[in-house]
Amino acid sequence: MKNYIPLNQNNLSKLKNRLKVPTYERSPIKIGVVHIGVGGFHRAHQAYYLHQLHEQFGATDWGICGIGLREADRKIYTIFKKQDSLYSLIIKHPNGEINSEVIGSILDFDFGVDAPEAVVNRMAHVDTKIVSLTITEGGYNFNPSTGEFDFENKDIQHELKNPNEPITVYGFLTAALRKRRDENLPAFTIMSCDNIEHNGDVARKMVLAFARRQDPELAEWITQEVSFPNSMVDRITPVTTPEDIAYLVDTYAVQDEWPVTCEPFIQWVVEDNFSNGRPELEKVGVQFVPDVKPYEKMKLRLLNAGHSVIGILGAIHGHNTINACMEDPLFVTYLRAFMDTEASPVLDEVKGINLESYKDSLEERFANPNIKDSVARICSESSAKLPKFLIATIHENLESGGNIKLATLIIVAWCYYHDKTIDEKGRPIEIIDAQTSELHKAAKLTNQDPLAFIKQESLFGNLAQNERFASTYSSLVKNVYKTNNIKKIMEQLLTE
Template sequence: MKIPIQLNQENLQEVGSRMPIPDYNREADNTGIVHIGVGGFHRAHQAYYLHQLRQLGEALDWGICGIGLREADAKLQDIFNKQDHLYTLMVKHSDGKIEPEVIGSIVDFKMGTKDPEPVIAQMAHANTRMVSLTITEGGYNFNPTTGEFNFDNPDIQHELKHPQDPKTVYGFLTAALKRRREAGLPAFTILVCDNIEHNGDMMRKMLGTFAEAQDPDLAKWIAQEVSFPNSMVDRITPVTTQTDIETLAQKYGVKDSWPVTCEPFIQWVIEDKFSNGRPDFEKVGVQFVPDVGPYEKMKLRLLNAGHSVLGLLGALHGHPTINACIEDEVFKNYLRAFLDKEATPILGNIEGIDLTDYKDSLLERFANPNIKDSVSRICAESSAKLPKFLIATIHENLAIGGSIKFATLVIAAWCYYSDKEADQNGQAVEIIDAMSTDLHQAAEQTKTDPLAFIRQESIFGNLIRNERFTKLYSEVVHKMYKDPNIKKYMRDMISIE
């Protein structure tokens, strides 16, 4: 066994005898992108694309400065400081093969929780030409039903009164853009890389609303100068485990405190509208299109919704991982039925995409036994995810008279799961959701009011007023509370097709 080498810049050439490493200049002053929310997905996706481009000798002035706006980001900062912002990306193939590679495109990292000034200054620096974000669907501070900005957030109220002491992404963006305007610098592009339909348009609306309340003149400048391209991102990136860290050390001889694991598949589709230039990402496979909307919708309603279908039903049954769900023929067939009967009919034709092939590839990706994506990760923050991934599909199928039964069973399972906080065998499950208390309280009332769970309009909108949905949901949730044998109901749904 090779003696593990600590991953850092000093040891990089020695690490290079064991796996591929960056061969480009990683100076921190070559920073063109500021990225907020440096989680596993960003490091497996956008940072990886930039790494590939820099390996070609391109994008010399487009290094990434990561930003942490949550106290939890301090752990990553400590590791980045120790590793000179280097990390290992472990691509896991379905045949068990692992391809590790050291990624060097992140060249700096700053925290904004205690002192916002270094973050504002970095965004306002003349070299910064793009600010990108992966802050999860729940990080955008809008009501998923109305689509309106949430001014009740205490941090937002604080920022409106104290513009130089930002707490949220909106406060930081406006503070930096104001400084750029005053300095006569061009605006940066704001590129959203989260799973929200029309994510750039949504960000434009949310930031514009916030800026209008804080500084109307700045809001006008933002509307004229800042570009918000819509984008669609895709790569399954499970949470890093201790086993991953140990495998890297024992098999490959590299000590990395926070490597990232991912599947081989990767995709990025972006509208080509940028305020202040961009890297030539098309040279490494990024697709630039006039309208990303159809691709966004396809991915959200098939991949993301499919993940939630397996995650919630799997959590209730007791399956630990997504690949374990796919190995179960009932789950695999149920997912395919949902994709074919409820998700596909609302998508229409998508240029350059064969939807049958795309769905086939999804099942193959979900089945990757080397990824072992946990159902707990998929179920986390369902209250932010499901309105965009699954509930929107129910609304659209109700409008056209389409099937809703497969998605409705998932909602009933979510209710039972939120009430019992356990699977059907009574084993406790951890509910990770900003609305966990509200979800539990609403689900708990289901025994006396079968529709209590879907009365949460911030999640379900006006579904409570749709007789076709409420009739079916009531029947399903009533059966589930009598006997939570989820596979029985899944088989029943499939068999009556």
């Protein structure tokens, strides 16, 4: 389409008759939240909630500054500088309805690779009340099996010797907190918004482990002054496609180089535990609770694990998207059986939640034909996800005598996925995982030793030594490798 308008602050007045744009003045808003890891999820979730707060209640102390700490963040940094940190959110409903609006809550973006001092100063600024994180499960730098901080990381080793040359999130957080302490400023809250069970507790443990090694006196100050609230976050946010960019051009004549798409469902449950104040997000639907753990566990063990269940099986069978998996009745039946017989029995009581209705809603959300969340995205970085989402459920069911066979098949399928690297239709599987090389090597040994894959203790702990699990796993390995037909094995398990 000709005559499209580039998205930026100066052009908002020209766009307001085409699509919904911020009605609030952005320039007077102070930056109260510094957010590390400005991916699609943050922009569809936390930034969206704060945008609503600005729109409805004029929250002038709670603008966001995005932070990129990796070279991979250069693209979003460049685009945000061009677009004045504005972006479009495209909400796709199951019935085909689409709502689009421009989000204005992110006011600036700092890039730590080029200007680390600017990032430290931004975090240390008196206006900054919260530093929030969406750095993915792998960004927390812990051993998945032991849960302990990984001091072997070369960037961590550099930061321990050179505190004024931060590279990782831990180097930046400690540098900024040291500066605030030295200037007698109150500490900021560190708020994890990642899909990790007890994410605030994990963030606290990792930050303190690093700080104690780098600067014990600072670690003591952090222990006393910094809050790390646990939070549960939820909104399905697929990877932006060229079609999404084209949709805005064709529909609204707006050029946005990196919009975000998402489902209509959104949820955020946070422990009300902040060092230095917080925005009144309860006004726009955020739930503040004394203890988020039951909600968090429910979401991780049902939604996130459920995604992995159908994603890994779907990758092997040859389904490309999650909604395609949900159009396959066998996948729907298998998913619900997993949620009902293996995940639900190990959950805690979740006040105010009807568990059956919640599981029904997950099926509906996964099946949204307009989201088309790719199986490759859901399977990406499974080595960081599965220990927390799925393997933890297996461990708990082994302890209680509960069912394990449906989840065990997912581990077998994950091994097969890394061994064969093609689906049942002979097409290459797109594998995105920091541990791809190690996983592939272990999977390739399966023909010699059926338990080779699960002997990776950093991922599986002592599962290979558990007689019941090892027996179930070995039997399924034999059947999967013999039949090369994952759906046949799924059917067998459901009828046993």
